Amino acid sequence: MITSLLVANRGEIARRIFRTCRTLGIATVAVHSDPDADARHVREADTAVRLPGAVPADTYLRADLLIRAALDAGADAVHPGYGFLSESAEFARAVLAAGLTWVGPPPEAIAAMGSKTAAKRLMAAAGVPVLTVGDRPTEADLPLLVKAAAGGGGRGMRVVRTLADLPAALAAARAEAAAAFGDDEVFCEPYLPTGRHLEVQLLADAHGTVWAVGDRDCSLQRRHQKVVEEAPAPGLAAELRARLHTAATDAARAIGYRGAGTAEFLLAPDGRLAFLEMNTRLQVEHPVTECLTGLDLVALQLAVAEGEQLPADPPPSRGCAIEARLYAEDPARDWQPATGTLHRLELPGVDVEFDTDPAPAGLRLDAGAGDGDQVTVHYDAMLAKVIAWAPTRAAAARRLADALARARLHGPATNRDLLVRALRHPAFLDGAVHTAFLTEHAAELAASDGKSAPLAALAAALADAAAHRTALRGVPAGWRNLPSQPQIKRYRTADGAELDVRYRLTRDGLRADDHPGVQLLLHEDDLVELTVGGLRRRYRIARYGAQVFVDGPTEHHTLTALDRFPDPAAALAPGTLLAPMPGTVIRIAARPGERVSAGQPLLWLEAMKMEHQVTAPADGTLSTLHAEVGVQVETGAVLAVVEATETAP
Incomplete structure (x- = not known):
C-alpha cells in the first residue's frame, strides 16, 4: 500500500495529484527548482525537496535527483504527472530499481510507444489503422507533416507543401x-489540415481489464498544441465511436498496458480513422472525462499501481464537458508567450477545484498559478484549465465562455479573449471543429472592440485621480471652483495605441472632451461608474506600477500609464530589434x-518550450548584433539593429 507519494513534476498537475492524495490519506512530497521555491504545489505538499538549478535539464529532468529526493523524503511511490519524464521508460525502470512503486504503465509499454515510428509499426501489426508515407515522399503525398519521433507538444513539427521545402523542414525539425x-x-x-483530433481515455489493470472511458475531441489547436478539449467528441456516429474505442483498446492490449493512458487518432474529412500515438500517462485534458463519469483517474492510477482490479466496465458518461487552457500568451503576436507577475487570477462561479464532483453541472478550475505568482520563461505558459460541464454541449460552452469573459486576469497577456470568441463562434457551437479551426476563423477570433478602450482609459484616469485626491472630504478629486485647463492623462493600450484622456470635473459634473454626454456616478480609486447613452456601466480598476487593468461590464483592458513629457534620449534607433x-x-x-530582407529570420529564441523567430523589420544591413548562442536575454534587451535601405526619391 502506498503511504507517501513523490510527484516528479510541478504546477497544476502536481496540485491535482496532491488533491487526490489528501482524500486517500497519502502523504505528499513535492520537488522544486529554484524558481519554484515558493510555488503553490510546494506550499501544499507535506514535504518538499529542492532540485538545485532553474532549467528543466538541471532539475525536473534529472532522474537521479528525483529518485534521491523520494528516498530522502521517505516516499514509497513516484507519480510522474505529465510532461518532463512521464513517458521515460528509463526513469520508470530506475524508480522500480530503487525499490519504489511506479505509478504508471510498465516500462516495456512506455518503450513500445516511446517512438512514434515504432509505435505505428506495432499498431499496424495489431490491425489498428495508421497514416503512412513511404521513405521517399512524392508529389502525391503532399502536403506532409514532419514530426519528432520521440516527443509531442508541437515540438519538431513542420508542415511541408512542396518537395523543395522538405530538406530544410527536416533539418529544422x-x-x-x-x-x-x-x-x-x-x-x-500525410498532413490533413481539416482533420479532427480524437482520443480515447484508457485505463487498464494487471488482471486483463481494459477500459475505454469515453472519447474526447481535441481539435482546437495552435502550433499543433491543444487549446480546447471536450467530451464526448461531438457528432460521431455510433458505428464510428465503437470503431474508435475498439482500436484504442486493441492498442492497449497489444502492449500489455496498465494504468491510465490515451490513444490518439486523426479522423479525416472522408471518414478515415488513423492511429497517431499513445500517451503513456495522464493527459492534460483528463478533467473532462472525470466530470462526465465522476471517476477520479488519479485515484484509479494509484489503485492499479497497488495491484487492485478494476470492475468489469467503467461507469456511464453523462452530459458534456469542455475544457479551455488559459495560457500566458498573446494570440495577436503569433501566440508569443508572456512572462511576469500574475497579480490576479479570479474566476467567478467556480464550484470545485481539482475535484471530480459528480453533480450534473458545474465549473471546475485546475490552476497551477495564482495571485502574486511569477510566470517564468523556464516552463510551459499554461496558467490554468477551466472546465464546464452541463447536460448539453451548448450549455457547457455557454457556461465556460461566460466564466472566462467575467474573469479578472491581471498580469501577462493571455489567450482569454480568443477562447471566449471561439466558444461562442457559430461554427464551434455547430460542432464544425477541426485542427485548422483557429486558422480558418482567425480574422473573426482576433476581432476586438477598439471603441471601448477610450472609455476604459477615462475610467482609469478618474480612478487614478481618486487615488491621489488631496481635496476636502466629499469634494471630488480634480474638481475646480473656477474654469481651468482639463486634467490630462496618457495611456498606451495592449496593441500599442496611445490615448490622451482630457476631462474636467465641474459644478455640472464630468466634462470629457472625447465623451460628450457621459455622466459620472461613482468615483473611487478602484471603482468608477459612468452612464453612457443612458446605460450604467461599472469599471473596476487595479494598478500595479505603471500597469492599469480595467475590467468593464463586457470587456477587459490592459493599459500602461505614460509620462506626459517622455525623455527624448530614451528613443531607440530605427531598426532596433x-x-x-x-x-x-x-x-x-x-x-x-550582411544584407538582409524584410521578414528574414535573423535569430531564434527558445522560451516556454517554444522557438521564436526574430526577423528583419525591413530590407537593409544588419549593422549590429548583440546576441550570442547560449546567452540568456531579458525582455527588452537590444538584440540587433538593421539599417534600412534608403529608397530613391
Whole structure:
C-alpha cells in the first residue's frame, strides 16, 4: 500500500495529484527548482525537496535527483504527472530499481510507444489503422507533416507543401527535436489540415481489464498544441465511436498496458480513422472525462499501481464537458508567450477545484498559478484549465465562455479573449471543429472592440485621480471652483495605441472632451461608474506600477500609464530589434554587415518550450548584433539593429 507519494513534476498537475492524495490519506512530497521555491504545489505538499538549478535539464529532468529526493523524503511511490519524464521508460525502470512503486504503465509499454515510428509499426501489426508515407515522399503525398519521433507538444513539427521545402523542414525539425527530447529522429506523415483530433481515455489493470472511458475531441489547436478539449467528441456516429474505442483498446492490449493512458487518432474529412500515438500517462485534458463519469483517474492510477482490479466496465458518461487552457500568451503576436507577475487570477462561479464532483453541472478550475505568482520563461505558459460541464454541449460552452469573459486576469497577456470568441463562434457551437479551426476563423477570433478602450482609459484616469485626491472630504478629486485647463492623462493600450484622456470635473459634473454626454456616478480609486447613452456601466480598476487593468461590464483592458513629457534620449534607433520575452538564443542566421530582407529570420529564441523567430523589420544591413548562442536575454534587451535601405526619391 502506498503511504507517501513523490510527484516528479510541478504546477497544476502536481496540485491535482496532491488533491487526490489528501482524500486517500497519502502523504505528499513535492520537488522544486529554484524558481519554484515558493510555488503553490510546494506550499501544499507535506514535504518538499529542492532540485538545485532553474532549467528543466538541471532539475525536473534529472532522474537521479528525483529518485534521491523520494528516498530522502521517505516516499514509497513516484507519480510522474505529465510532461518532463512521464513517458521515460528509463526513469520508470530506475524508480522500480530503487525499490519504489511506479505509478504508471510498465516500462516495456512506455518503450513500445516511446517512438512514434515504432509505435505505428506495432499498431499496424495489431490491425489498428495508421497514416503512412513511404521513405521517399512524392508529389502525391503532399502536403506532409514532419514530426519528432520521440516527443509531442508541437515540438519538431513542420508542415511541408512542396518537395523543395522538405530538406530544410527536416533539418529544422531534427534540430528542434534534438534540443527538446535529446533525440533527432523525425518522420513524415500525410498532413490533413481539416482533420479532427480524437482520443480515447484508457485505463487498464494487471488482471486483463481494459477500459475505454469515453472519447474526447481535441481539435482546437495552435502550433499543433491543444487549446480546447471536450467530451464526448461531438457528432460521431455510433458505428464510428465503437470503431474508435475498439482500436484504442486493441492498442492497449497489444502492449500489455496498465494504468491510465490515451490513444490518439486523426479522423479525416472522408471518414478515415488513423492511429497517431499513445500517451503513456495522464493527459492534460483528463478533467473532462472525470466530470462526465465522476471517476477520479488519479485515484484509479494509484489503485492499479497497488495491484487492485478494476470492475468489469467503467461507469456511464453523462452530459458534456469542455475544457479551455488559459495560457500566458498573446494570440495577436503569433501566440508569443508572456512572462511576469500574475497579480490576479479570479474566476467567478467556480464550484470545485481539482475535484471530480459528480453533480450534473458545474465549473471546475485546475490552476497551477495564482495571485502574486511569477510566470517564468523556464516552463510551459499554461496558467490554468477551466472546465464546464452541463447536460448539453451548448450549455457547457455557454457556461465556460461566460466564466472566462467575467474573469479578472491581471498580469501577462493571455489567450482569454480568443477562447471566449471561439466558444461562442457559430461554427464551434455547430460542432464544425477541426485542427485548422483557429486558422480558418482567425480574422473573426482576433476581432476586438477598439471603441471601448477610450472609455476604459477615462475610467482609469478618474480612478487614478481618486487615488491621489488631496481635496476636502466629499469634494471630488480634480474638481475646480473656477474654469481651468482639463486634467490630462496618457495611456498606451495592449496593441500599442496611445490615448490622451482630457476631462474636467465641474459644478455640472464630468466634462470629457472625447465623451460628450457621459455622466459620472461613482468615483473611487478602484471603482468608477459612468452612464453612457443612458446605460450604467461599472469599471473596476487595479494598478500595479505603471500597469492599469480595467475590467468593464463586457470587456477587459490592459493599459500602461505614460509620462506626459517622455525623455527624448530614451528613443531607440530605427531598426532596433528588442527581445520580446526572456529567453535563450539558440541559433543565429546572419552576421553584422550582411544584407538582409524584410521578414528574414535573423535569430531564434527558445522560451516556454517554444522557438521564436526574430526577423528583419525591413530590407537593409544588419549593422549590429548583440546576441550570442547560449546567452540568456531579458525582455527588452537590444538584440540587433538593421539599417534600412534608403529608397530613391
